[in-house]
Amino acid sequence: MPKIAPRVPMGEQPALQRIKNFNSVPYGYTEDEAVEEATRCIQCKKPKCEPACPVNIGIKEMNLLIAQRKFKEAYLLVKEDNTFPACSGRVCPQENQCEGDCILVKFDEPIAIGKLEAFIADWGSKHKIEVEQAIADNEDKHVAIVGSGPAGLACASECRKYGYAVTIYETLHKAGGVLQYGIPEFRLPKDIVDEEIQKLEDMGVKIELNHTVGQNIYYYELVSQNDAVFLAMGAGAPKFMGIAGENPLDSVYSSNEFLIRANLMKAYKFPEWDTPIVVGEKVAVIGAGNVAMDSARTALRLGAKEVHIIYRRTKEHAPAREEELHHALEEGIVFHELVNPIRFHGDENGFVDYMELVKMELIEKEDGRLSPEPIEGSNYYMAVDTVIEALGTVPNRLFLDRAPEIKRNKKGVIIVDENHMTSVEGTFAGGDAASGAATVIKALGEGKNAAKSIHAYISSSD
Amino acid sequence: MSFSILLFFIALKSYKLNIFKGEYVSFKITQMMDLDSIDYLVDVEAPEIAERFHPGQFVMLMTRKEGERIPMSVMKVEDGKLSMFIRKLGKTSKELRDGITSFENVIGPLGHGIEEKEYGTVVVVSDAVCGHAENYAICEALNKIEGNHIISIQTFPSEKEVYPEDYLTKSVSHRHFITTEDGSNGTKGNYVPILQNLVDNGVKIDFVFGGGKLPTMKAVSTLLAKNNIDNLFTTRQMMVDGSGMCGACRVYIDGEMRLACVDGPMFDSRKINWTRAMKRYSMFKKEEKKADDHYEAHKGHKGGCGSCQK
Numbered sequence: 106m107p108k109i110a111p112r113v114p115m116g117e118q119p120a121l122q123r124i125k126n127f128n129s130v131p132y133g134y135t136e137d138e139a140v141e142e143a144t145r146c147i148q149c150k151k152p153k154c155e156p157a158c159p160v161n162i163g164i165k166e167m168n169l170l171i172a173q174r175k176f177k178e179a180y181l182l183v184k185e186d187n188t189f190p191a192c193s194g195r196v197c198p199q200e201n202q203c204e205g206d207c208i209l210v211k212f213d214e215p216i217a218i219g220k221l222e223a224f225i226a227d228w229g230s231k232h233k234i235e236v237e238q239a240i241a242d243n244e245d246k247h248v249a250i251v252g253s254g255p256a257g258l259a260c261a262s263e264c265r266k267y268g269y270a271v272t273i274y275e276t277l278h279k280a281g282g283v284l285q286y287g288i289p290e291f292r293l294p295k296d297i298v299d300e301e302i303q304k305l306e307d308m309g310v311k312i313e314l315n316h317t318v319g320q321n322i323y324y325y326e327l328v329s330q331n332d333a334v335f336l337a338m339g340a341g342a343p344k345f346m347g348i349a350g351e352n353p354l355d356s357v358y359s360s361n362e363f364l365i366r367a368n369l370m371k372a373y374k375f376p377e378w379d380t381p382i383v384v385g386e387k388v389a390v391i392g393a394g395n396v397a398m399d400s401a402r403t404a405l406r407l408g409a410k411e412v413h414i415i416y417r418r419t420k421e422h423a424p425a426r427e428e429e430l431h432h433a434l435e436e437g438i439v440f441h442e443l444v445n446p447i448r449f450h451g452d453e454n455g456f457v458d459y460m461e462l463v464k465m466e467l468i469e470k471e472d473g474r475l476s477p478e479p480i481e482g483s484n485y486y487m488a489v490d491t492v493i494e495a496l497g498t499v500p501n502r503l504f505l506d507r508a509p510e511i512k513r514n515k516k517g518v519i520i521v522d523e524n525h526m527t528s529v530e531g532t533f534a535g536g537d538a539a540s541g542a543a544t545v546i547k548a549l550g551e552g553k554n555a556a557k558s559i560h561a562y563i564s565s566s567d
Numbered sequence: 568m569s570f571s572i573l574l575f576f577i578a579l580k581s582y583k584l585n586i587f588k589g590e591y592v593s594f595k596i597t598q599m600m601d602l603d604s605i606d607y608l609v610d611v612e613a614p615e616i617a618e619r620f621h622p623g624q625f626v627m628l629m630t631r632k633e634g635e636r637i638p639m640s641v642m643k644v645e646d647g648k649l650s651m652f653i654r655k656l657g658k659t660s661k662e663l664r665d666g667i668t669s670f671e672n673v674i675g676p677l678g679h680g681i682e683e684k685e686y687g688t689v690v691v692v693s694d695a696v697c698g699h700a701e702n703y704a705i706c707e708a709l710n711k712i713e714g715n716h717i718i719s720i721q722t723f724p725s726e727k728e729v730y731p732e733d734y735l736t737k738s739v740s741h742r743h744f745i746t747t748e749d750g751s752n753g754t755k756g757n758y759v760p761i762l763q764n765l766v767d768n769g770v771k772i773d774f775v776f777g778g779g780k781l782p783t784m785k786a787v788s789t790l791l792a793k794n795n796i797d798n799l800f801t802t803r804q805m806m807v808d809g810s811g812m813c814g815a816c817r818v819y820i821d822g823e824m825r826l827a828c829v830d831g832p833m834f835d836s837r838k839i840n841w842t843r844a845m846k847r848y849s850m851f852k853k854e855e856k857k858a859d860d861h862y863e864a865h866k867g868h869k870g871g872c873g874s875c876q877k
Contacts, residue, residue, distance in 0.1 A: 276810045278629065278636075278672050286812075315674045317810055321619055343814040345824060362813035370635065370807070376861035379635040379658065380807070381854030503811045503829045 112214040113142040120435045124405050127290040127373055130432060134224040136176070143171035146216050147208065154203040154218060159550030160193075160259075162186045164203055164218055171221060180229035183222060184236050188262040188305070189255065189549060191230065191297045192284055194223030197546045198426045230300055238308060241268030246563050249274065249331040251318045251504065254282020255545045256536025257337035258302070259552030260559070261310045267560045269332075271309075274316040279369060282339055283545065286369035287361075289399050291406070292429075295368075319507035332566070333531050333559045336511070336519060337552060340537035342501040345494055346391065348447055356385060356456045357449065360392070360400045360495035367403045385490025386410040389460065391446060393423035397495035398433045404493065405436055412438045413489070417445040417465045417477040443467070445479065449492060459488045498542050516541060525555035526562070533559055594670040597648055599663055604728045605695055606652040607663055613673045614647030621680025622704035623776075623799070623833055626651075627809040629672035630662050636674070638806045638828075640700035642734075643707065649673070652700050652734075657855055658862045677809050678832045681705060681799065685714035687773035690765065691736070692758040692787070694722035697803045698778025699730070705776050706739040718765065720744040720758040722779070726751035757783045763790060772796050776833070778803065781841070788836035799833035805851075 116132040117123075123130055134142065146168035154164045163182050170179035183190045199205070199219040207215030248264045250257045253275040264271045279285050284298045306312060316322050318338075327334050343359035363382070366372040370380035388409040390401040393416040401412045414433070416423060419442045423430055434440060443465045452458040464483035467475040500517040512520045512528035518541050519534040521527055527534050535551035537543055598610035616626060620641060626649065627636045637659060643650040653660055689709055693702040702719055709715045719740035723729045725747050737743040744761050745753035754761060757779070765772065775791060777784070778801035791798050804816035804827040816827035819840035825831065 277808060278674065286808075315672060317674075317677065320677055320810075321616065321675060341812045342826075343812070345814065345817070347824065359814040362807055362815050365807050365813050371633070374633075375854065376858045378633040379630075379858055381635075381851045381858065383851060383854060501811045501829070506829075 109147075109209060109213045110141075110145055112145070112217055113138050115217070115220055120432075120437070123291065124402075124436050127406055129294050130291050131220075133227055134220055136174070136228075139171055139221055139224045140174060142217050143168040143221055145209070146172065149208055153206040153208060154216075157202045157206040159202065159546045160187045160553055162190075162203075162222070167225065168216060168218075168221065171225060176225060176228050177232070177234055179225045180234050181236060183225055184229070187222075187549065188259055188553075189301050190222050191226035191301060192255070192293060193546050193549060194219050194221075194226055195293050195297075196288060196544075198544060200427050202546070227297075230297075236304075238266055240266060240308070243268030243563075244270050246270065247272070247331040248333050248335065248559060248563075249327040250335045250337060251327070252276075252282060252336070252338040252536070252538070253280035253302075253312060254337060254339045254536060254548065255284060256339070256538070256548035256552035256555075257282065257335065258305060259549040260335045260337060260535065260556045261552075262305055262308065263553050263556030264335075264559060265305075265308050265310050267556070269559075269563070270311075272311040272313060272331075274313050274318050274322060274327075276315070276317040276338075277369065278314055280312050280314060283341075286365045287396065287399070288545075289364070289368055289403050291402070292399065317503065319504040324504070324508040328529075328532065332563050333533065335552075335555055335559060336504075336527065336532065336534040336538055337536045337548070338501060338504055338538050339548075340498045340500045340518075340542045342499050343494070344496045344499060346446065346496060348449070356383065356490060357492045357494065360390075360396045360493050361498065363400050363493050364396070364403065367407070373403075373407060382407060383491070384409050385457075387489050388412045388491045388493065389415050389446075389487070389489040390493045390495055391415050392495035392497070393418075393420075393425055393430075393440075394495060394497065395425045395429050396497075397493075398425045398429040398438075400493045400495050401438050402433055402436060404491070405438065409491070413487070414438060414440045415444055415446060415462070416440070416442050418467065418475070419443060422475075443477070445477070446492075447479075447484070457489055457492050459486050460492065461486055498537075500538050500541075524558035524561075525551065526558065531562065531566075533562075594673045596663075596667065596669055602652075602730050602734060604730050605724070606654055606699075606730075607660060608642075608650060608734060609653050609663065610648045610650050611670060611673060612647060613649050616673060616675050617644045617647045617649055620644045620649070620676045621683070622708045623681040623701060623801075624676035624678050625809075625832055626673055626675030626677065627806070628659075628670055629674075630659055630667060631671045634671055635659075636672075636807060636809060638677075638809055640698075640704075640801075641676075642700035642703045644704075658858045661859070661862055674809065678828060679830075681708075681776065681833065683708050683712065685712055687714065688716045688718065688771055690718045690720065690762060690772055690775045690777075691740070692720045692722075692762065692775065692777035692779065694757060694779040694783060695724055695728065696778075696780045698801055699736075701776070701778055701801055703734070703736050703739065706736045710739045710741075716741050718742040718744070718770075720746065720761050722746045722748070722756075722758050722783075723752070725749045757786075759783060759786050759790060762787065766790070766794055774798060777801070777836075784836060785841040788839065788841065792837045798836050800836040800839070801832050802827050802834055802839060804828075804832075 152165040203218045204215040209215045246269045248269045250273045253273045261271045281298045343361040366382045371378040372380045372382035384407040388404040444462045448461040463479045465477040468478045519539045521539045525533045533555045535555040536548035595612040600608040691702045693699045717740040719736040775798040806816045807813040809828045811829035821838045
């Protein structure tokens, strides 16, 4: 086994500088850096990284092409399998997917596949590489897609390639779903999202903004006007702890509200932009997923003096990506493990003043799972003036309550078969709406696969 | 020949520049009237929304690309236009005062509308804080249905703020009461004593719709509970997206969390946990002032002065 060169580090804004702005944290690889990193790939006979990718990008060949400086070819190769490499390269949990299965993990650090993917995507758009897409002639067949998040966009792109007339219905005034309202600018610059969506529109995909299916356009209309419908409205409704004091207290946000204000409504540009956001000096974020990290880091950038992450398990159990947790800690965010809030106390104006916490311990359950249990009598107090609850999300019932014929499970997640078809023939579902809250790349993969099923369905019903 | 080639290239170029691609929907303001009261009356062209609107539903407004999404009640729908009362308060109303001619965005209709059916005797109440628009829309719709007897009560701060007659609910109800907080017109106080009076005088009330200040609604909910009258009240809540994503408008109904935007905006007042009903508006008071000051300082927003880049 030849000695493997160490991973090429990526330049990034120093922590003390970046907490004062919303610019991208990593600078991205230069061409030389990318070539050096891609050269580390040992070109396995049977690459394990590719099957670990939810959209099965030809990673091995991508690395080879980058190493040979054939950037254009590499870009076209990646685009074949993934419509949004610039996004997924930045936000995928690569350590659990491609990079996790990279053979180099055994010897050293894996190939920085995500960073290379982002590099090649940026290179392609910087050099204005046009992807020549053969679009079949099927314009008389219509596909309606509900939601313009990753699943909807991926499905739209694939369906368009099959030649169908595709219309996406989006509730908000900007397309992109979680890429737009959820993931902050410093992690995924919105110019990139806008550009990827523009490319989709250039392919001929129609995007109807401000259209809330179930509200100002009805599901039955979509069904009657289209040959297939794809539901990809995600899991956009916030969960709350439901503990005493969280309401009527001001300054308790859901992470969704906090991030929508900051990202979609650009509250960090207030008052040039109209939507305000209030962040106190001492902020507590409940939860330790990616959304919690995004909220915490956003709060810091909005001027909070101290930001605390409150998590009932230990740091090792935090569902956030390693990189996000690492960036958050580097920026000075304090991580409190094995604690859980039980009550918020307000001041005379109705704002949060302090919260009561209880220490937790992890108890092994019969099934071997570690379950956090409160330690009696360990209660203590912590002064806070803003609380952000990042406890995960559930599917938004706005649409589903108005379309009861679509079967869902108890959690409100749409039930689909192996072809992504719902209980209603011709209506398909994917992304978080059909699998509960998951990742961007999983949604992209499901959107892509659902498009295949939609194509098969429409072709067979001719 | 060469001319047609030129034309072809112009067409191609325009296509690339997105000029011909997709029609830009502008929400034109067709009328902006100072009611000489607390509100402006604003009519906006929004045929798609008008076609699907039901009384009780609301819309979200954005005055400009950088604007906030503001929930707004609709008073009337006619010829593809929505009429709204917009409070003379804060930045949005100043933009109106200074002559914006269209909205960047009008989104809706959102929330559930009321059931348009025969109720019997219906009382609709509202005050200056909330509900005059819903009051009108509900009275107008139910007035058209046979078997409904409609009593409308509207509260204003004082005589000076009472709307011109065309915008009161007088013409769309069978009985109409005005109350003012200082007693300068009609009964003094809010609408609760009038409702109490009707009950005391043996008027059989089948349903009450309404909105208003939190303490007033809390008081009226007690009255309705005591007399077991079915009702729906608008819980005015702060919203960001208006489609169930942010959770800012959470209210507690029978102990369960509900969202005003998706499950409401109207709920049975007897089931609302009023002490938990939020007053999160106060959270952004300082910010509203800041936005207002910023607007005054940079009025015009035409670009060029550069002062907003400091």
